[in-house]
Amino acid sequence: xxxxxxxxxxxxxxxxxxxxxxxxxxxxxxxxxxxxxxxxxxxxxxxxxxxxxxxxxxxxxxxxxxxxxxxxxxxxxxxxxxxxxxxxxxxxxxxxxxxxxxxxxxxxxxxxxxxxxxxxxxxxxxxxxxxxxxxxxxxxxxxxxxxxxxxxxxxxxxxxxxxxxxxxxxxxxxxxxxxxxxxxxxxxxxxxxxxxxxxxxxxxxxxxxxxxxxxxxxxxxxxxxxxxxxxxxxxxxxxxxxxxxxxxxxxxxxxxxxxxxxxxxxxxxxxxxxxxxxxxxxxxxxxxxxxxxxxxxxxxxxxxxxxxxxxxxxxxxxxxxxxxxxxxxxxxxxxxxxxxxxxxxxxxxxxxxxxxxxxxxxxxxxxxxxxxxxxx
Ligand code: MRU
Numbered sequence: 086x087x088x089x090x091x092x093x094x095x096x097x098x099x100x101x102x103x104x105x106x107x108x109x110x111x112x113x114x115x116x117x118x119x120x121x122x123x124x125x126x127x128x129x130x131x132x133x134x135x136x137x138x139x140x141x142x143x144x145x146x147x148x149x150x151x152x153x154x155x156x157x158x159x160x161x162x163x164x165x166x167x168x169x170x171x172x173x174x175x176x177x178x179x180x181x182x183x184x185x186x187x188x189x190x191x192x193x194x195x196x197x198x199x200x201x202x203x204x205x206x207x208x209x210x211x212x213x214x215x216x217x218x219x220x221x222x223x224x225x226x227x228x229x230x231x232x233x234x235x236x237x238x239x240x241x242x243x244x245x246x247x248x249x250x251x252x253x254x255x256x257x258x259x260x261x262x263x264x265x266x267x268x269x270x271x272x273x274x275x276x277x278x279x280x281x282x283x284x285x286x287x288x289x290x291x292x293x294x295x296x297x298x299x300x301x302x303x304x305x306x307x308x309x310x311x312x313x314x315x316x317x318x319x320x321x322x323x324x325x326x327x328x329x330x331x332x333x334x335x336x337x338x339x340x341x342x343x344x345x346x347x348x349x350x351x352x353x354x355x356x357x358x359x360x361x362x363x364x365x366x367x368x369x370x371x372x373x374x375x376x377x378x379x380x381x382x383x384x385x386x387x388x389x390x391x392x393x394x395x396x397x398x399x400x401x402x403x404x405x406x407x408x409x410x411x412x413x414x415x416x417x418x419x420x421x422x423x424x425x426x427x428x429x430x431x432x433x434x435x436x437x438x439x440x441x442x443x444x445x446x447x448x449x450x451x452x453x454x455x456x457x458x459x460x461x
Contacts, residue, residue, distance in 0.1 A: 091265060092233070098117055099149060106266060109308055125189055137198055137239075139199050143192075144203065155219065182207065193392055194391075195342045197342065236270050240277045246437055250278070253288060254289070254290075257279060257289050258336075259275050260294040261352070262301040265309055291316060291317045292333070294321075299398060301353065344374050345388065379446055381446075391419070395417070400415060
C-alpha cells in the first residue's frame, strides 16, 4: 500500500485524506475531503470504514468544520452591535459545531467509536469556552491528532497482548476487516497479533471470511494481508464451520464495533455465527477491542442499535448481473451481536480480559493501565 495510513489530516490542503476503500483491491485512490457532507457520505458509503477509522475520520472532519466556521467569522462581520464580539462569535461557533457533530453522528449508528471521538472533540472545544475562537480551533487540532496517534499505540498494544495467546504455525480465522484499513494504525486490531507474529516469523496460516454482502474480507483483509506477505486464504462465510471441523483453525480473531458492559459484542454481520461454530469445535474466539469500543452505557447487546442497509447491497452490488429477483424482500443488517459467553477473551490495549466480563471490563476503565492475570 502506498499510503502509510488509511486516514490522515492533510494540513496543506486542509483536508481529510482517506483511501477510497470501495475501489479496493482494484484501485488504490486517495480522496481529499473538506466538507461535512462529503465526509459523512464517505463514512456512510464505507469509503472509510471500520470502527476506529471512522472515529478518526469524524474527529478530523469536525476539526475541519471548526476551521471553516472560524474563517467565516473572520471574513464577515457578523457581530451585532449590542453583543460583545467574542461572546457572540463563540456561541455561534459552538452552535454550528454541534450541528456538524450531529450530522456526522447519523452516518453509522453501531460503531461506538464515531460518537466517542466526536464527544471527545466537542469536550476539547468546550474546555476553551470563554476564550477566542482561534484557541478553540487550536485545541481541536491537538485533540484530533491525539485521537489519530493514540490509535497506533492502542493497536500496537493489542498486537503484543494478542500475540501472547498464539503459537507459531497456528491457523487463525478472521472476518470482515479489522486490519490496518479499519484503523489509523499500521497494525489494525484483529490483525495486529497476526502482523506482529509475521514480523517474528510465526508463519501463521490466516483464513479470511469473504464477509457478505460488502466483501470486506475478500476485498480488504485478503488484500492487505497478501500485500504484506502474510499467508492468507479466502473462504466464503458459509465455509467456516467446515474449515474448523477439518482442524485447520486454532484461534479466531475478530474486531468489534461496540462492546456492551456485560461483554455482548456487536461486530460485522456473520460474527455470531462464527462464534457459535467456534464454541462447537472448542476453538477460542477472541475479540480485539480497543477500550474506546467498550460502551458502558449499553447494559447488554439488546440495547445496541444495529444498522440496517439498503437491499441493493445484497441483490446487486458486486454482481455483474442482478443476483436476485426484482422486488424480493431483503434482510440486510450490517452487524450482529455475539453473546458474551461465546467470547473466550477480549484483547485490549490494557491486557487480556477474561470472564466475568461484567466486572472485569469495568476495571479497565477504572484502573486504566490495569493488567489482568491470564486465569486460564
Ligand atoms: O461495516 P464495516 O466495514 O465498517 O464493519 C467493520 C467491522 O465490523 C470491524 O470488524 C470493526 O469495525 C472493527 S475494525 C477494527
